[in-house]
Amino acid sequence: MIFTSGAFLVFFLVVYAVYWILRGRRTRIYWLLLGSQFFYAWWDWRFLGLMWFAILTCHFGAIMVARGRAPRLAMATSIVALLGVLAYFKYFNFFVGSAVQLLESLGLGASPFVLQIILPVGISFFTFEAIAYVVDVWRKEVKPQDNIAHTAMYISFFPHLLAGPIIRPHDFMPQLEQEKRFNGADLLIGMRLFLIGFIYKAVFSDNISPFVDEVYADVHLFDNTSLAMATLGFYAQIYFDFAGYSTMAIGVARMFGYWFPRNFNYPYRSVNVTEFWRRWHISLSSWLRDYLYIPLGGNRGGESKRRRNLMLTMLLGGLWHGASWNFVLWGGLHGLALNVHKSFTRWAGRVGGIAIPAVVGTAAAWLLTQVFVYATWIPFRAEGFRDTWDVFRAISGLRDDAGLRTASIPYLLIFAPLVVDTFVVSFLDTGPRAAARSQGQLRLALAFGIAFAFLLFMMPLEVTSFIYFQF
Amino acid sequence: MEPKFIALALLLLLLVAWARVGGRDRGPRLLLASTLGLLLGAGTIKVLLGATGYLPNTGALRLLSSVERQMHEALADPSVERILLLEGSSYSARGVDGPLLAKLMSRDGPRTAMVQVSLDGANHFERSWVLGNALRSLDPAEKARLQSVDLVLLSEIQHQYDIDPFNGFERNLHTNRTFSYMSPVNAWAGLRAVHSVGAEAPLSAWALLPSVLSHAAINAFSIGMAYRSTKLEDVSPRNGYNPLHKRKKRFRYHGDMKPVIARVEELNRTGVEPRPRLAWLAGIKEARFRGLLDGAIDEVVHYAVPSTDPNDLEYVSGFCAAPSPEPCIGYADPALLKRLDRRADWNDRRHMRVGGARKYTEWFAGRLQRVLQEQGR
Numbered sequence: 001m002i003f004t005s006g007a008f009l010v011f012f013l014v015v016y017a018v019y020w021i022l023r024g025r026r027t028r029i030y031w032l033l034l035g036s037q038f039f040y041a042w043w044d045w046r047f048l049g050l051m052w053f054a055i056l057t058c059h060f061g062a063i064m065v066a067r068g069r070a071p072r073l074a075m076a077t078s079i080v081a082l083l084g085v086l087a088y089f090k091y092f093n094f095f096v097g098s099a100v101q102l103l104e105s106l107g108l109g110a111s112p113f114v115l116q117i118i119l120p121v122g123i124s125f126f127t128f129e130a131i132a133y134v135v136d137v138w139r140k141e142v143k144p145q146d147n148i149a150h151t152a153m154y155i156s157f158f159p160h161l162l163a164g165p166i167i168r169p170h171d172f173m174p175q176l177e178q179e180k181r182f183n184g185a186d187l188l189i190g191m192r193l194f195l196i197g198f199i200y201k202a203v204f205s206d207n208i209s210p211f212v213d214e215v216y217a218d219v220h221l222f223d224n225t226s227l228a229m230a231t232l233g234f235y236a237q238i239y240f241d242f243a244g245y246s247t248m249a250i251g252v253a254r255m256f257g258y259w260f261p262r263n264f265n266y267p268y269r270s271v272n273v274t275e276f277w278r279r280w281h282i283s284l285s286s287w288l289r290d291y292l293y294i295p296l297g298g299n300r301g302g303e304s305k306r307r308r309n310l311m312l313t314m315l316l317g318g319l320w321h322g323a324s325w326n327f328v329l330w331g332g333l334h335g336l337a338l339n340v341h342k343s344f345t346r347w348a349g350r351v352g353g354i355a356i357p358a359v360v361g362t363a364a365a366w367l368l369t370q371v372f373v374y375a376t377w378i379p380f381r382a383e384g385f386r387d388t389w390d391v392f393r394a395i396s397g398l399r400d401d402a403g404l405r406t407a408s409i410p411y412l413l414i415f416a417p418l419v420v421d422t423f424v425v426s427f428l429d430t431g432p433r434a435a436a437r438s439q440g441q442l443r444l445a446l447a448f449g450i451a452f453a454f455l456l457f458m459m460p461l462e463v464t465s466f467i468y469f470q471f
Numbered sequence: 472m473e474p475k476f477i478a479l480a481l482l483l484l485l486l487v488a489w490a491r492v493g494g495r496d497r498g499p500r501l502l503l504a505s506t507l508g509l510l511l512g513a514g515t516i517k518v519l520l521g522a523t524g525y526l527p528n529t530g531a532l533r534l535l536s537s538v539e540r541q542m543h544e545a546l547a548d549p550s551v552e553r554i555l556l557l558e559g560s561s562y563s564a565r566g567v568d569g570p571l572l573a574k575l576m577s578r579d580g581p582r583t584a585m586v587q588v589s590l591d592g593a594n595h596f597e598r599s600w601v602l603g604n605a606l607r608s609l610d611p612a613e614k615a616r617l618q619s620v621d622l623v624l625l626s627e628i629q630h631q632y633d634i635d636p637f638n639g640f641e642r643n644l645h646t647n648r649t650f651s652y653m654s655p656v657n658a659w660a661g662l663r664a665v666h667s668v669g670a671e672a673p674l675s676a677w678a679l680l681p682s683v684l685s686h687a688a689i690n691a692f693s694i695g696m697a698y699r700s701t702k703l704e705d706v707s708p709r710n711g712y713n714p715l716h717k718r719k720k721r722f723r724y725h726g727d728m729k730p731v732i733a734r735v736e737e738l739n740r741t742g743v744e745p746r747p748r749l750a751w752l753a754g755i756k757e758a759r760f761r762g763l764l765d766g767a768i769d770e771v772v773h774y775a776v777p778s779t780d781p782n783d784l785e786y787v788s789g790f791c792a793a794p795s796p797e798p799c800i801g802y803a804d805p806a807l808l809k810r811l812d813r814r815a816d817w818n819d820r821r822h823m824r825v826g827g828a829r830k831y832t833e834w835f836a837g838r839l840q841r842v843l844q845e846q847g848r
Contacts, residue, residue, distance in 0.1 A: 428485065445502070452505075454479065
């Protein structure tokens with residue numbers, strides 16, 4: 001049940017209406033909890049048990065940590081258990097397959113051993129949230145919840161359940177203690193975010209994806225222009241897809257009176273790769289910083305250790321996206337770029353900057369950053385190293401494309417949304433401004449309704465899943 | 472995605488991103504306003520689509536194009552005194568040669584024109600969707616002429632479509648075909664029809680409810696219509712009579728008609744047990760056709776196209792034996808069926824080939840002529 005499906009709209013209307021009819025904070029929490037279980041079970045009810053394993057592990061792990069009974073052991077056990085489940089479901093076949101390939105390349109025969117494992121949707125997200133909870137309790141940043149319903153809500157609240165944003169306990173848990181009141185501000189803010197996300201996902205991403213999928217399904221069939229444009233299409237698609245889903249999730253939560261942190265902040269405006277990671281999938285990059293980079297040592301221990309820690313963080317961050325060496329390569333390239341950028345910044349600081357006009361410098365930095373981001377989407381999207389290399393060669397003009405097919409390229413559909421979003425919408429979206437007056441709000445709600453009708457009109461009926469579901 | 476839709480999406484994005492949100496208004500009023508906006512928007516889109524001539528792009532559009540043309544031609548011809556409006560499924564699309572029927576009827580009676588609304592796999596709701604759209608294309612003069620001409624509705628009797636008002640819906644679920652005709656009005660009428668059929672219907676109204684509702688919502692809000700609509704003028708027409716020239720692969724005719732003939736002869740000896748007509752056929756199906764044609768129908772004649780399936784015969788015979796002021800032309804005529812007892816006449820067990828269609832149409836024209844004369848027409 002994804003946000004742009006009819007099933008979700010019906011589900012939402014029912015859950016939303018009953019939620020606000022019900023009285024009392026606890027009753028509403030239980031209702032949302034019930035709705036969230038239904039939401040997850042809609043995909044595959046068998047994996048509810050797995051989600052509850054994460055809930056129970058982090059709940060009781062946090063209680064044991066807080067009670068001071070071998071807290072480090074309790075935390076470590078919880079994390080190992082949570083990561084163990086994630087590793088089994090997500091990485092077992094990948095590592096076994098890689099080991100078999102390695103042995104075969106060394107001339108040692110090995111029989112492939114593959115299990116039929118279904119990847120439970122959202123497992124990477126709720127595992128990270130569960131780990132964050134135990135660690136934050138250990139760090140004494142949050143108090144453990146006595147009521148398991150609160151922990152369950154934190155993990156399974158349906159807007160963020162399947163594809164984030166990755167919610168942090170200190171952001172979410174206190175909200176469970178607040179009495180929610182039905183108010184126009186939350187409703188309008190939520191609707192606005194939902195509409196923006198809906199345009200991103202249902203109109204832009206879903207219309208671009210057929211072209212990208214067609215070309216990337218067999219990169220050897222298409223000429224260099226098609227591949228270059230398909231990669232640009234993916235550059236647009238993945239942003240609109242994931243930012244769209246996140247924005248809708250934040251909007252839906254807001255309509256229930258819950259605040260989620262921003263997950264995307266116009267990353268294609270970034271003028272360096274460090275800034276890119278402050279704007280792209282913010283909840284993941286901050287999670288990786290707080291629960292991986294800093295525990296690894298962070299900036300402590302000198303420059304070489306910092307570089308190592310950053311590289312390791314990005315490699316593991318890449319692997320988080322999926323069980324494929326292509327994701328590791330993608331993470332590694334970004335880790336490398338982050339290190340290069342840090343070194344460059346340090347060097348530029350030492351030499352007192354570079355003597356070029358600011359506008360030219362910014363434009364060049366933006367272009368360089370975006371070309372890098374564009375290029376790194378190739379391993380992210382391609383099927384394996386061979387396709388990745390083929391696309392790189394094609395785009396660089398190193399591949400002879402005589403006799404190859406030219407795809408029908410939707411230039412306007414790729415360029416127009418990217419340009420408008422990056423250079424216009426990002427400047428309009430300046431955060432909270434003066435609220436509209438009562439009459440204005442009514443007109444706004446009316447306009448949002450009309451806008452939604454037109455978006456439904458432009459929404460392809462073949463609902464495609466979100467790219468980030470697989471992660 | 473067409474440039475105009477990209478531009479519209481970008482405009483909406485800019486407007487929504489620019490919107491100042493917040494304030495202290497109470498939620499319910501805003502909720503009501505946004506719902507009103509949604510309905511207003513959906514209504515506007517419907518009006519715009521209608522005004523610009525866009526329709527859901529389905530196979531039925533080819534039939535619609537032909538029906539529209541047949542209607543305009545019939546109403547423009549001052550010599551036409553009678554219009555036969557034939558509605559049916561694949562049985563009649565394969566088995567009733569409309570142009571031949573009109574020719575034979577004109578030869579032996581008043582000048583007759585034919586409008587054939589027959590389509591493979593089309594249930595009543597799809598047929599009425601086609602007819603409704605065709606009628607919308609008539610100008611006031613044509614509408615007035617329709618009221619004055621002798622209009623005979625030939626309504627198909629078919630076991631599967633009668634006991635299952637949504638026949639074909641489940642098979643084509645989540646296709647443009649089902650989205651196009653499942654308007655909220657059709658959904659409501661269909662659910663009532665299924666409910667009235669009761670236990671005989673393959674699926675209950677409750678079982679159908681979720682998929683019918685989701686289709687009705689998609690239809691009402693024109694979801695995805697930006698990509699699944701086209702103009703009728705861009706569609707090549709296909710006649711309601713769509714003859715088959717070859718037999719179906721793996722179909723072998725082994726005198727399949729013989730048991731049917733034997734059963735007809737037996738029924739002629741013993742008499743037929745009348746089968747009460749399903750309430751929805753008069754209360755919903757016929758009433759909706761009458762409503763669509765604004766009372767222009769002068770006569771309703773029920774008819775059935777032969778098949779080699781004995782179940783069809785039992786149903787049709789029982790239906791026609793039931794007392795009704797409306798004439799019924801079944802096919803329980805051994806002479807006709809013996810003429811159709813040929814391999815070359817059948818495509819499969821239920822659908823005739825072109826040769827069979829010709830024989831049946833000639834027979835049907837004679838019966839229809841007689842029936843109409845009996846009715847004083």
